[in-house]
Amino acid sequence: MSDKSIQILLVDDHAIVREGYRSLLQKQPNISVIADARDAAEAYQNYKTFQPDVVIMDISMPGQSGLEAISRIRQYDGQARILVFSMHQNPSFALQAIRAGALGYITKSSDPALLIHGIYQVYENKLSLSPDVAQALALEKLGQDKARLDDLTVREFEILRLLLEAKNNQQIADILNISPKTVSNSHYIIKRKLEVNSDIELTRLAIRMKLLNLRDLIDEAE
Amino acid sequence: MSDKSIQILLVDDHAIVREGYRSLLQKQPNISVIADARDAAEAYQNYKTFQPDVVIMDISMPGQSGLEAISRIRQYDGQARILVFSMHQNPSFALQAIRAGALGYITKSSDPALLIHGIYQVYENKLSLSPDVAQALALEKLGQDKARLDDLTVREFEILRLLLEAKNNQQIADILNISPKTVSNSHYIIKRKLEVNSDIELTRLAIRMKLLNLRDLIDEAE
DNA sequence: ATGACTAACGGGATATTTGCCCGATGTCCA
DNA sequence: TGGACATCGGGCAAATATCCCGTTAGTCAT
Numbered sequence: 001m002s003d004k005s006i007q008i009l010l011v012d013d014h015a016i017v018r019e020g021y022r023s024l025l026q027k028q029p030n031i032s033v034i035a036d037a038r039d040a041a042e043a044y045q046n047y048k049t050f051q052p053d054v055v056i057m058d059i060s061m062p063g064q065s066g067l068e069a070i071s072r073i074r075q076y077d078g079q080a081r082i083l084v085f086s087m088h089q090n091p092s093f094a095l096q097a098i099r100a101g102a103l104g105y106i107t108k109s110s111d112p113a114l115l116i117h118g119i120y121q122v123y124e125n126k127l128s129l130s131p132d133v134a135q136a137l138a139l140e141k142l143g144q145d146k147a148r149l150d151d152l153t154v155r156e157f158e159i160l161r162l163l164l165e166a167k168n169n170q171q172i173a174d175i176l177n178i179s180p181k182t183v184s185n186s187h188y189i190i191k192r193k194l195e196v197n198s199d200i201e202l203t204r205l206a207i208r209m210k211l212l213n214l215r216d217l218i219d220e221a222e
Numbered sequence: 223m224s225d226k227s228i229q230i231l232l233v234d235d236h237a238i239v240r241e242g243y244r245s246l247l248q249k250q251p252n253i254s255v256i257a258d259a260r261d262a263a264e265a266y267q268n269y270k271t272f273q274p275d276v277v278i279m280d281i282s283m284p285g286q287s288g289l290e291a292i293s294r295i296r297q298y299d300g301q302a303r304i305l306v307f308s309m310h311q312n313p314s315f316a317l318q319a320i321r322a323g324a325l326g327y328i329t330k331s332s333d334p335a336l337l338i339h340g341i342y343q344v345y346e347n348k349l350s351l352s353p354d355v356a357q358a359l360a361l362e363k364l365g366q367d368k369a370r371l372d373d374l375t376v377r378e379f380e381i382l383r384l385l386l387e388a389k390n391n392q393q394i395a396d397i398l399n400i401s402p403k404t405v406s407n408s409h410y411i412i413k414r415k416l417e418v419n420s421d422i423e424l425t426r427l428a429i430r431m432k433l434l435n436l437r438d439l440i441d442e443a444e
Numbered sequence: 445a446t447g448a449c450t451a452a453c454g455g456g457a458t459a460t461t462t463g464c465c466c467g468a469t470g471t472c473c474a
Numbered sequence: 475t476g477g478a479c480a481t482c483g484g485g486c487a488a489a490t491a492t493c494c495c496g497t498t499a500g501t502c503a504t
Contacts, residue, residue, distance in 0.1 A: 015334045020242025087236070108236045115238070153451060166423040169490080182453050188492060201388040203425035204434075297471095375480060391461085404482050410463060 005029070006123050009052035010036035011043040011069065012085075017108075021056065024112050031119060040069035047073045047080065054123050055082045056115075059097060067100045074101035083122045085115060089132055104128035151193045159186045163199075164206050227251070228345050231274035232258035233265040233291065234307075239330075243278065246334050253341060262291035269295045269302065276345050277304045278337075281319060289322045289380050290398070296323035305344045307337060312432050314371050314379075316355045322376045326350035371431055373415045381408045385421075386428050 008025060010033055012018050018036050025031050035050045037043040043066075047055060055073065059066030066084065073080045083104035084097040094105040104122045106115050107130045114130060121128035152160065162172045169180040169187070176183075196202045230247060232255055234240050240258050247253050257272045259265040265288075269277060277295065281288030288306065295302045305326035306319045316327040325344045328337050329352045336352060343350035374382065384394045391402040391409070398405075418424045428434045 014330050016242040016246060016330060016337070017238060018242075019246045019334065020238040020240075023245030024238065024241050085238075108238055110237075112237050112241065155452065164422060166418075166420050166426070168420065178452085179454055181455075184490065185454070185492090186452090187490090192492090196388075198388055198390065199421035200386060200425050203422050204388065207429070377481065400481085401483055403484070406461070407464095407483070408481090409461095414463090 005032045006054055006119065007050070007052045008033045008119070009043070009046055009050060009055045011038075011040075011055060011066065012036075012058040013038045014058075017058070024115070028116060031116075040066065040072070043069045044072045044076070048076065053081065054119055055080065056119070057082055057084050057102070059084055059086050059088075067097060070097065070100040070102055081122045081125065083115075083118050083128065085118075094129065098127075106130045107132060152190060156186055156190050156193070159183060160190050160206070163187060163190075164203065227254045228276055228341065229272070229274045230255045230341070231265070231268055231272060231277045233260075233262075233277060233288065234258075234280040235260045236280075239280070246337070250338060253338075262287065262294070265291045266294045266298070270298060275303065276341055277302065278341070279304055279306050279324070281306055281308050281315065282310070287380055287383065289318060289376055292319065292322040292324055293376065303344045303347065305337075305340050305350065311354055313355055314431065314433070316351065317372060318374075318376050318379045320349075327355055328352045329354060370416050371433075374412060378408055378412050378415070381405060382412050382428070383433070385409060385412075386425065386434050 008031060010018050010021050012021070015038075018038075022033055022036075025033055034052060035046045037046045043055070043057065046052075057066045057070065059070075066086075070082050070084075073082065080101070082102045083106065084094075084102045085106050085108060086094075086097070087108045088094075089107050089109070097105050103125065104118045104127065106118045106128065110130050110132075118128040158176070159172060162175065167175070169183040172183045173180040191197065191202060194202065194205055196205055230253060232240050232243050234243070237260075240260075244255050244258075247255050256274055257268045259268045265277070265279065268274075279288050279291065281292075288308075292304055292306075295304065302323070304324045305328065306316075306324045307328050307330060308315060308319070309330045310316075311329050311331070319327050325347065326340045326349065328340045328350065332352050332354070340350040371379075380398070381394060384397060389397075391405040394405045395402040413419060413421075413424060416424065416427055418427055425434070
């Protein structure tokens, strides 16, 4: 390995970040950046052209996402070694990336040494995850959101829908012909079951669960 | 200007991005990076210590935001020249940054040449905006909701950001070093200014306004 | 049909938040 | 230097949230 350095293809849409990689990686004797790309299509092309040992890939890019690029590259070369370097700490991103065929997932907020380490790991076909992501993934793996949603009773679900339409207790009480107190109690129970402790969290969860139609929200905006 | 280079303080929580700046800026004969910082507090300290000519600042950082840092620095030195380099294309962010005292706002997706150009502009006390943001700001004059968003003061905007992260009053108070009561009051004022009457509506509005990253929310779901 | 279970409803009690007002202070600018 | 604003928070009544409780009614298996 000392006679032949690891050939890297860099994929990131931010020039400043590509610059950062280059600068950082140049200091590594066994690593050399042989090409870069600023989007998914270019990444795929350059993978075929340069046949790098390891691809370092950002997954948040305009147009086709990095995930798509990972799939394409893996389809072309089942042995491709891809390390995702992302700003997202969200373990769902990591999970998706791994599913798409990445071997590593390191967050941009990690110490650069972790990136270097990840490159070597991936080069040797070993999985490499940022500690923060690994931990989050582990915690999350015990199926959560959906299961929790299923804990709601039908009535609670109904009340939740109305709450999400930004109706207040009295309005909901009128609609359902129950006391505002019951609405308030249900609101509380819903939050407890869904393990959130504010309406803001509740709304975010609802959007993730697609209870609140994102399209509607987007189209509302101008 | 050729006999004395522009002294830069870099503020960004991502090491790789700081590396990118350094590498990029080192190629500029008239610019030298004399210090960096990874959060608001460190930025303030280092500003006082190093008295840089220009501060390059990311505004999305854990804990105290870049906006806070801008205010603090400007309070200490009314002549401070600050260039915000942000991933947010949303013109509201730019507006708030300018209000807080920044002289420039360049998006991270811009060509690096724009950053360099921005540095020179800001160094000469000239306003510098990314073309994309400038255009969006111009277009936005017609937006209904955005107009309302722009009614928020810098402080309110900052508190809104933290609220949207589902932080409670006490947490926000701790971060900003103010009383929970003030947070609560601001929360109320924000809702009144934005003409919503619940946190659920507030969150929906925030999503429409793209203050809350839609992509994150969508991708979070499985 | 009866006991066990659970959903739905809502009262009570207390803690916390909300909604709105106020004044104090600081800053910036004409 | 006076007025417009931003920031910070106290006060206080009304509303909600939180948690516990009991009642009613429907389901279901024995």
